[in-house]
Amino acid sequence: MSVDLAHIRQVMAEADCLYTAEELDAAIARMAGEINRDLAERDPLVFCVMNGGLIFAGKLLPLLDFPLEQSYLHATRYRGETSGGELFWKAKPELSMVDRDVLIVDDIFDEGHTLAAIVDYCKHAGARAVHTAVLIDKEHDRKARPDMNADYVGLPCIDRYIFGYGMDYKGYWRNAPGIFAVKGM
Numbered sequence: 001m002s003v004d005l006a007h008i009r010q011v012m013a014e015a016d017c018l019y020t021a022e023e024l025d026a027a028i029a030r031m032a033g034e035i036n037r038d039l040a041e042r043d044p045l046v047f048c049v050m051n052g053g054l055i056f057a058g059k060l061l062p063l064l065d066f067p068l069e070q071s072y073l074h075a076t077r078y079r080g081e082t083s084g085g086e087l088f089w090k091a092k093p094e095l096s097m098v099d100r101d102v103l104i105v106d107d108i109f110d111e112g113h114t115l116a117a118i119v120d121y122c123k124h125a126g127a128r129a130v131h132t133a134v135l136i137d138k139e140h141d142r143k144a145r146p147d148m149n150a151d152y153v154g155l156p157c158i159d160r161y162i163f164g165y166g167m168d169y170k171g172y173w174r175n176a177p178g179i180f181a182v183k184g185m
């Protein structure tokens with residue numbers, strides 16, 4: 001797939017900044033305090049949901065002050081597109097979750113299909129408890145399970161397509177130092 005880099009640069013230039021890095025880091029620090037309070041004695045297995053969870057997990061984990069094991073999983077349903085499709089598992093968790101507390105770390109709880117499927121997977125895999133942490137909770141009425149919430153939420157966000165801090169626009173700008181909304185989306 002050929003990518004028009006001029007378009008990718010233009011998207012960044014025209015985007016609306018919803019949260020600065022400072023605001024995001026403050027939210028992550030607050031979440032770390034909550035997780036330290038709740039999970040310090042639980043010997044949790046922490047799974048980063050690739051790719052989007054990478055930056056959030058990388059900033060959150062050094063703020064957790066208790067022993068933990070960390071790994072990753074990769075479930076995707078956007079695959080470089082700006083609307084989601086069927087969930088596709090690129091990498092299932094490798095560490096055994098049997099009788100373990102699991103903490104899932106992901107960038108965004110949007111329609112929630114991804115997080116719901118991951119939580120179901122972990123429960124079926126024998127996890128004792130599944131905890132979820134998301135940096136962004138997008139606000140709309142299209143949630144896959146309206147009664148489902150993430151246990152730890154960084155910040156809310158309006159119903160627009162966003163990128164930065166791990167989230168991509170057509171595969172780019174996961175490195176953007178804040179959360180940005182694409183113009184017109």
Ligand SMILES: O=P(O)(O)OC[C@H]1O[C@H](OP(=O)(O)OP(=O)(O)O)[C@H](O)[C@@H]1O
Nearest residue numbers: 050051052076077078110111112113114
């Ligand atoms: O709540 P949902 O509507 O299910 O969307 C949330 C998921 O979408 C994104 O992943 P994506 O499929 O884009 O994969 P990626 O992280 O590899 O880009 C994001 O990282 C979440 O995992």
Ligand SMILES: Nc1nc2[nH]cnc2c(=O)[nH]1
Nearest residue numbers: 110160161162163167168
């Ligand atoms: N980059 C990105 N990925 C998503 N996955 C679900 N919602 C979004 C979004 O708004 N932006």
